[in-house]
Amino acid sequence: MTITGTEAYEAMRAHHQVLGEQLSARVSAVSAAAAAGRPHEAAVAGLIAYLAGEILPHAAAEETTIYPAAAALDGLAGAVGEMTAEHTILSEAAGRLAEAADAAGAARRAEEIARLFAGHVAKENDILLPALLASDVADLPELLAGMHRRTVQAAQASPAEAAPAADPQATVLSLLLQAATALARTGQADRACRLAAAAWAALREPRPDLAVEVTAALHGLARHAGGAPAQAGPAGGNPAVRTPASDPDLDVRDLPPARRHEAIFAAYHALTPGTGFVLVNDHDPKPLRYQFEAEHAGQFTWDYLEDGPQTWRVRIGRPLTATPSGAGETGGAGSDGEDGGGQEPDLDVRQLPHGQRHDAIFTAYRALRPGRGFVLASDHDPLPLRSQFEAQYRGQFTWDYVEAGPGTWRVRIGRASA
Numbered sequence: 209m210t211i212t213g214t215e216a217y218e219a220m221r222a223h224h225q226v227l228g229e230q231l232s233a234r235v236s237a238v239s240a241a242a243a244a245g246r247p248h249e250a251a252v253a254g255l256i257a258y259l260a261g262e263i264l265p266h267a268a269a270e271e272t273t274i275y276p277a278a279a280a281l282d283g284l285a286g287a288v289g290e291m292t293a294e295h296t297i298l299s300e301a302a303g304r305l306a307e308a309a310d311a312a313g314a315a316r317r318a319e320e321i322a323r324l325f326a327g328h329v330a331k332e333n334d335i336l337l338p339a340l341l342a343s344d345v346a347d348l349p350e351l352l353a354g355m356h357r358r359t360v361q362a363a364q365a366s367p368a369e370a371a372p373a374a375d376p377q378a379t380v381l382s383l384l385l386q387a388a389t390a391l392a393r394t395g396q397a398d399r400a401c402r403l404a405a406a407a408w409a410a411l412r413e414p415r416p417d418l419a420v421e422v423t424a425a426l427h428g429l430a431r432h433a434g435g436a437p438a439q440a441g442p443a444g445g446n447p448a449v450r451t452p453a454s455d456p457d458l459d460v461r462d463l464p465p466a467r468r469h470e471a472i473f474a475a476y477h478a479l480t481p482g483t484g485f486v487l488v489n490d491h492d493p494k495p496l497r498y499q500f501e502a503e504h505a506g507q508f509t510w511d512y513l514e515d516g517p518q519t520w521r522v523r524i525g526r527p528l529t530a531t532p533s534g535a536g537e538t539g540g541a542g543s544d545g546e547d548g549g550g551q552e553p554d555l556d557v558r559q560l561p562h563g564q565r566h567d568a569i570f571t572a573y574r575a576l577r578p579g580r581g582f583v584l585a586s587d588h589d590p591l592p593l594r595s596q597f598e599a600q601y602r603g604q605f606t607w608d609y610v611e612a613g614p615g616t617w618r619v620r621i622g623r624a625s626a
Contacts, residue, residue: 216348217341220274224329227263231325234258238318242311249380252305252314255321257383259302263325264390267295269358270332277346278336287335294328299394306387306403381407381418385425397432401495404429405502412503413559423469426495433494455523458575459488463567469496470560474568475575476500476508476524478553478582484525485575486513492520500524556585566593573597573605573621581622583610589617597621 211219234255241248271292279288301321308314340346384407388400408422458475460468468489475485487493492515500508507526514521555572557565565586572582584590589612597605604624611618 211349211352213341213348216352217337219352220337220348221333223266224333227266228326228329230258231255231263232322235318235322239315242315245311248311248314250376252308252318253380253383255318256302256306256387259298259305259321260383260386260390264295264299264302264394265358266355267298268393269355271295272358273351273354274336274340277343277351278340281339281343281346284336284339287331291328291331291336294324295394296396298324298328299391299396300399302387303391303396303399303403306384307406377411377415378418381411381422385422388425388429392429392432397429401426401429401433401498402501405495405498408499409502416559423495423499426498430494430498455484455486455525456575456577457488458485458571460571461488461490463571469499471568471571472496472524473499473503474555474557474572476504476526478555478572478575479526480553480580481526482528483577483580484509484523487520487522487524489520489522490518492516493522553582554585555582558585558587566596569593569621570596570600573601573623576623578623579625581606581620584617584619584621586617586619587615589613590619 234251237251238248238255240246241251275288275292279285298321301317301324305314305317305321308317337348340348340351385404388403391397391400391403404422404426408419408426411422412419458472460471463471472487479485487496497510500510509523509525509527511523511525512520513523555569557568560568569584576582584593594607597607606620606622606624608620608622609617610620
């Protein structure tokens with residue numbers, strides 16, 4: 209069915225009205241929850257989901273259809289540039305909403321989004337659409353059809369469907385990842401990666417199943433990020449500790465992808481200040497760096513030694529000013545005091561799935577320097593692990609019980625000096 213330019217014009221204005229009304233209803237829900245002192249998280253999640261699923265895809269579709277057509281008309285290029293910038297501001301506002309610390313802050317940011325969208329739509333209705341309707345060269349019905357195609361494609365490319373309501377954490381995570389994906393599509397990939405990494409850090413211990421999903425999503429988001437994330441603190445090269453020639457390699461290329469990040473973090477936790485290891489990987493480990501930023505900001509160093517295209521080598525270290533993960537706890541038998549002031553870092557595997565524990569422990573061991581060690585914390589006597597050490601590293605390791613049950617076993621595992 210063919211429509212006229214006027215009908216396309218009215219359809220666009222009507223769609224703007226629906227978007228505005230739906231957005232206002234969700235903003236009001238956030239504001240009402242904040243004013244009444246009720247839990248506001250569900251209302252915020254609903255608003256973020258609407259922004260990610262409707263508003264931002266609509267904005268992206270406009271930038272490839274009606275905006276170029278309007279920019280070609282006399283006197284409108286400046287207005288189009290201003291409206292494109294407002295799309296970026298809108299996506300940033302969505303990111304700030306996801307980061308809101310409390311109900312009052314969420315309400316303020318939600319109301320900011322409503323004001324921004326209302327003013328933006330008014331410009332489109334009063335300036336762009338009338339000019340396109342009056343133009344002899346713009347085909348408004350075709351532009352409307354193009355917007356519809358773009359919006360459908362964006363919806364089909366959305367991440368996984370929201371989880372069942374019986375798992376609210378999974379539902380909120382799904383909505384957050386949708387918002388992060390929308391941010392990445394609008395040029396805010398670095399912010400999207402930081403949001404996802406922050407979610408990973410919050411879920412890693414209480415919900416490792418969801419943390420794995422975030423890691424997978426982070427790999428997709430990181431492909432849109434231009435460079436490595438900026439690191440506050442010593443990461444990026446500290447001359448006092450940058451000694452890659454003497455650091456052991458940690459080659460994770462043979463590990464299943466789902467186990468790599470946990471193995472790398474286990475090796476990091478086993479480091480003492482001033483030491484490091486060289487990560488060997490088959491892709492740029494940018495997603496891993498975002499996770500380090502979220503969980504260990506200012507407490508790690510990160511130096512690229514080889515940058516693809518087949519192999520990436522990154523020296524990851526713990527700076528001299530960092531605090532070991534086991535600081536303040538018993539160092540364990542066999543601690544020699546070198547570099548770490550007598551403290552041995554803990555490697556607590558009790559939160560890991562049983563199928564991943566031994567991989568993490570052996571990875572941490574391989575990253576040790578001779579004479580160094582870590583204290584393994586487990587929920588059972590790790591005798592089977594000792595048998596594996598005997599089979600693979602006979603005469604090359606030390607094994608000292610620090611605590612022998614009944615609820616917790618702590619064993620100091622070290623790499624022999626000789």
